[in-house]
Amino acid sequence: MDKNKALEILQNLLKIQSVNDREAEVADYIKLLFDAYPAAQVTEVNYAPGRSNLVITIHGERPGKMLGLAGHMDVVSPGRIAAWRHPPFAGEMDQQNIYGRGASDMKGGLAALICVLLDFLANKRAFAGTIRLFATIGEETGNYGAAQLTQQGFADDLAALIVAEPSQMQVEFTHRGVIDYELNAKGKAAHSATPDSGNNAIDQLFCFYQAVTKLMATKTKIDPILGPLLHNVTQIVGGEQINTIPAQARLYGNIRTTPRYPNRDIMVELQSLVADLNQQPKNQLTLRFHYPERPLPGNPQAPFVQLFKQVASRALGQEVAVVGDGGATDASEFIRAAQKIPVVIFGPGNTSGHQVNEYLTINDYLAAMTIYQQVILHFLR
C-alpha cells in the first residue's frame, strides 16, 4: 500500500477519542475502508451503546487454515493534556514519528493489519484459507470484547493468531496472565472505647493479608521465560473515623500468573483460603474476581513462531529476539476457543504507550506491514 495512504489511515484512527469507550466510531471508520471490497465479510458485534467489535473475514482462492489477526480499538486516558508536546488526538506527524494516544498501543498495529488486508483485496493477492481480523473493544479494562467474540464462536477455527500489540519489534510467544481480586470485610461499628461491642473490619483484612502472603510464598515454581508468580496487595480502603471501630474495609490484590500456575488453580486456592478464614467467628470476608486473564503458554520452537522470527529478521536486517512479556493481551481470551494454537504478539511500537507523548516511528509502522504481509503469505501458502 502507498505509504501516504497508510499513514493517513493511522492518523484518522488516532483522531477518534476511543478512551475506554466509543470504539463504535473506530469500527465505523474501518468498515468504511472495506466498503469497496465485497470479498470482505464485515460483521459488527455490539457490546454496549457506542461500543462495537468488528470482525473482517477474507477467504482465499482455495480452502485452508484460518489465521487470526487481532488489535484493540480502545486506548487509555491521555493523562494531563498540557504535558503533551503534540495534542493526543490530532494524529500529528514529523519526518520520523507519528504522535498521539494509541500510536504505539495500539492503533499503529491495528492500522498496519488493516492496511495489509486492504492491500490483499486491492491487489487480489492469492492465498489458501482464511484471514480473520478481530478489532476489539475494552482490551485495556478487561479484554471483554475478545471475550465476547470468543464466546460467540468467532475464534473457533483459528489455526494461529497474531496480536499486533507493541512488542518493540520483538517476537513474543508467551505472556503472563492476571488475576485482580477484591476482598470485602464486613464488621460492626462501635465506639473505640468499647471495641468488644464491635467487630473490626480492618483486623479482618490483616488476617487475610497474613494468610495470603503465606500462601503466595509457597508458589516457588519459576517460569524459565516469565519468572515467578507475582502477588501484590495494591489498594486498601476502610474505616470511618479515628475513634470508631471500622464496620467496612476493602482490599484489592493483583496477581500476575505464569503458565506454571493456571489461573483456575490460584482462584480456587484463594476461594478456599477465604472460606477457611470465615470459619473464625469474627471474619466475614467476601472475595470477588475482576476479569481474570489466563497466561499465554507458548513454545519458542513452534514453526509459526520461528517463521515469524525469520521473516522479521530478514525484513529488519537484524536478528529479532523471541521473548516473553509481563502483560496480558486479548490472546488470553481467544485461546479459550483454540487452546493449542501458536500465538505471536508482534506489533510496531515502543514503551511510550500509557504515557504522555506516546509516539510510533514511521519506520516501525511500515516495516510491520511488510512483515505481516509476508507471514500471512507464507502461513497461508
Ligand SMILES: [Zn+2]
Ligand atoms: Zn494494548
